[in-house]
Amino acid sequence: MPPFFTSKRFKTQALLSVFLLVSFLFLLFYTLYRIPSPSHTAPSRSRNDPAAAAHRRFLSLSAGANATIAAHLRELTRNPHLAGTPAASTVAAYVLSHFRVAGLETLTREYFPLLSYPAAASLSLLSAGGDLIKAFSLSEPADPEARTVPPYHAYSPTGSALAPAVYVGYGREEDYNELDRMGVSVRGCVAVVRSGRGYRGAAVERAALKGATAVVMFGTSGGGGVERGMVMLRGVGDPLTPGWAAEGGAGEGERLGFEDEEVRRRFPPIPSMPVAAATAAEILRTLGGPAVPREWREGLRLDASGVGPGPTLVNFTYQEDRRLAKIQNVFGLIMGREEPDRFVILGNHRDAWTYGAVDPNSGTAAMLDVARRLGILLRSGWRPRRTIVLCSWDAEEFGMIGSTEWVEQNLGNLGFKAVAYLNVDCAVQGPGFFAGATPQMDDLLFEVTKQIKDPDLEHKSVYETWVEENGGISIERLARADSDFSAFLHHAGVSAVDLYFGKASPVYHTTLDSFIWMEKHGDPLFHRHVTVAEIWGLLGLRLADDAVLPFSYLSYAGQLQDHTSALGALLDDGVSLQLINRSILELTAAANEVQEAVEKLREGETDDDHFGELQRRAFNDRLMLAERCFLEEEGLKRRRWFKHVVYAPPEDYECKLSFFPGIADALSQSKKISSMEATREVQHEVWRVARAIQRAASALRGHIAWSK
Ligand SMILES: *[C@@H]1O[C@H](CO)[C@@H](O)[C@H](O)[C@H]1NC(C)=O
Numbered sequence: 001m002p003p004f005f006t007s008k009r010f011k012t013q014a015l016l017s018v019f020l021l022v023s024f025l026f027l028l029f030y031t032l033y034r035i036p037s038p039s040h041t042a043p044s045r046s047r048n049d050p051a052a053a054a055h056r057r058f059l060s061l062s063a064g065a066n067a068t069i070a071a072h073l074r075e076l077t078r079n080p081h082l083a084g085t086p087a088a089s090t091v092a093a094y095v096l097s098h099f100r101v102a103g104l105e106t107l108t109r110e111y112f113p114l115l116s117y118p119a120a121a122s123l124s125l126l127s128a129g130g131d132l133i134k135a136f137s138l139s140e141p142a143d144p145e146a147r148t149v150p151p152y153h154a155y156s157p158t159g160s161a162l163a164p165a166v167y168v169g170y171g172r173e174e175d176y177n178e179l180d181r182m183g184v185s186v187r188g189c190v191a192v193v194r195s196g197r198g199y200r201g202a203a204v205e206r207a208a209l210k211g212a213t214a215v216v217m218f219g220t221s222g223g224g225g226v227e228r229g230m231v232m233l234r235g236v237g238d239p240l241t242p243g244w245a246a247e248g249g250a251g252e253g254e255r256l257g258f259e260d261e262e263v264r265r266r267f268p269p270i271p272s273m274p275v276a277a278a279t280a281a282e283i284l285r286t287l288g289g290p291a292v293p294r295e296w297r298e299g300l301r302l303d304a305s306g307v308g309p310g311p312t313l314v315n316f317t318y319q320e321d322r323r324l325a326k327i328q329n330v331f332g333l334i335m336g337r338e339e340p341d342r343f344v345i346l347g348n349h350r351d352a353w354t355y356g357a358v359d360p361n362s363g364t365a366a367m368l369d370v371a372r373r374l375g376i377l378l379r380s381g382w383r384p385r386r387t388i389v390l391c392s393w394d395a396e397e398f399g400m401i402g403s404t405e406w407v408e409q410n411l412g413n414l415g416f417k418a419v420a421y422l423n424v425d426c427a428v429q430g431p432g433f434f435a436g437a438t439p440q441m442d443d444l445l446f447e448v449t450k451q452i453k454d455p456d457l458e459h460k461s462v463y464e465t466w467v468e469e470n471g472g473i474s475i476e477r478l479a480r481a482d483s484d485f486s487a488f489l490h491h492a493g494v495s496a497v498d499l500y501f502g503k504a505s506p507v508y509h510t511t512l513d514s515f516i517w518m519e520k521h522g523d524p525l526f527h528r529h530v531t532v533a534e535i536w537g538l539l540g541l542r543l544a545d546d547a548v549l550p551f552s553y554l555s556y557a558g559q560l561q562d563h564t565s566a567l568g569a570l571l572d573d574g575v576s577l578q579l580i581n582r583s584i585l586e587l588t589a590a591a592n593e594v595q596e597a598v599e600k601l602r603e604g605e606t607d608d609d610h611f612g613e614l615q616r617r618a619f620n621d622r623l624m625l626a627e628r629c630f631l632e633e634e635g636l637k638r639r640r641w642f643k644h645v646v647y648a649p650p651e652d653y654e655c656k657l658s659f660f661p662g663i664a665d666a667l668s669q670s671k672k673i674s675s676m677e678a679t680r681e682v683q684h685e686v687w688r689v690a691r692a693i694q695r696a697a698s699a700l701r702g703h704i705a706w707s708k
């Protein structure tokens, strides 16, 4: 009892009795009528929790979903819908109308970035004396009617070459070393590159560095498809508006000029084009010189050929049509009831190189099914605790442009309010579940996949087959910048997930990526699509509804420890990892404290007086903002847009480190500078990572670090 009431002035029996009665009535009233606190119910996810009931309802809405998803996919892929073309607007309108039909609030956002299309191209083979041997058709063998855009490399500059060809294998440093050993140089020649090992833009840039004047690239996936793709370098987003949104048309809004160094660095210096495997083989078979190494020959019947150069000549011309084009992001919004200013963001891009049945509209169809189910929950009276945003991005294929411009434009709001970004690009390209995530969401991924049935095996959960197949669970860490999570994670420090079925797509960026392929090979019964919608939706619901955010930083600390051990094996003695190791211990301790606090909540030890709505929000903010602490304000050296020092792509596309990008860059550079300077650079980057981890630990603890 509070001391005030026991003071001598109020010692009479009567007063005490009245007080006791009032207290009793108050307690009775309070116990009977107070609103049950989500902090008691949500962490234990009891049966009576209305949110948990809504989540079960969400999962129960799968009957017939495969047919609905198939119908969406058929509509979405009726025509090719390259970003910036009229057909792209039709697909945008389709998504918008289905968000609306589902009962979601809809919004759109337009931008005007620099896109790149093919204006003209030619390729022919000439004898050493200059006589025409053959003029190649550059259309896709699998697309005789040429309904899709001709195969090209977006952002390849205009240019031409008349020169002997050299076969450079996969175009990696090691392949050029092999050519060096044979005494062959690509200088002044057209490089013929086989795709499939690393990023195509990097292969073009390397060929330029080695002195090639143009690149002809081919893949061997078969079926007569030719892989399109962009070759932009060093980053994502509109190259003319790095760090801010591409608003307004030409002449309206700030844009860098083409002569600006920052813009020039984004494009390869030499032109390139993709060709059919048969076209490349016809050129390669005319080459003399040292024999083609076995690895470069596989599947090509080049037994008698050399790597060149020549003696034949290749006549290459390419003309780019580079222009500002309108793109449109489409959003479906469900405002949160208790915390409308906290965002759980689900995103998928909509634009496609061709028909896009795998890439990306398998994801779009799944997203429309998530919208349908959420709409049903809404009509039954449910509202999420936090705001859910479904995003349909444009111009991802040109460099994650739609999502990047949006993140840049909303950086302030996202920085303070985005709980997580859940990406699905190619939802289905075959069997087998794969996931990427920032590590605090590992446990949530396990919990959710345990609740969802495997689409291909009876009586198994997705989790069970995930454990048993593909060599066991391995969660990728999203250091690559090849889908729309890039701006969220690498620039804004928002925790992210990426989900898909099937390891790789055999129809990647070709005209064969159509509904027919999906129906025949990718997902004949569309059950995998349904599973993606279930996993994606339930992840979103848990993040939107759980009273305490389902984040575990213990797995983050464990993963950082693994990264540090792997790094240690690569470093020489001069570099100390002591500070990183110590900061990981701090993060582990902080994560344990948080874990204990959550468990106390679960056991109901902490009542609302100690853990009310405001305190819970503060607690969740610690969980949400810990990821932000991995950002360095000034960004990575030489590419300041990338700010995350744990997960971002390394500068050198061939670098094998998929974490600590600043350290990876310093290690790559260390070959070029004196060893003392190199050690100092690496050590500096190690310290930067250690400090970032320390910041995350104290953000997680939620109080300022004082000296003892
Ligand atoms: C190379 O191709 C271009 C474009 O087709 C053509 O104009 C030019 O005459 C060709 N050059 C030679 C030497 O055949």
Ligand SMILES: *[C@@H]1O[C@H](CO)[C@@H](O)[C@H](O)[C@H]1NC(C)=O
Pocket: 066, 067, 070, 524, 525, 526
């Ligand atoms: C949906 O699944 C059912 C049950 O497996 C199957 O019979 C049906 O053909 C599927 N629908 C589509 C469009 O694949």
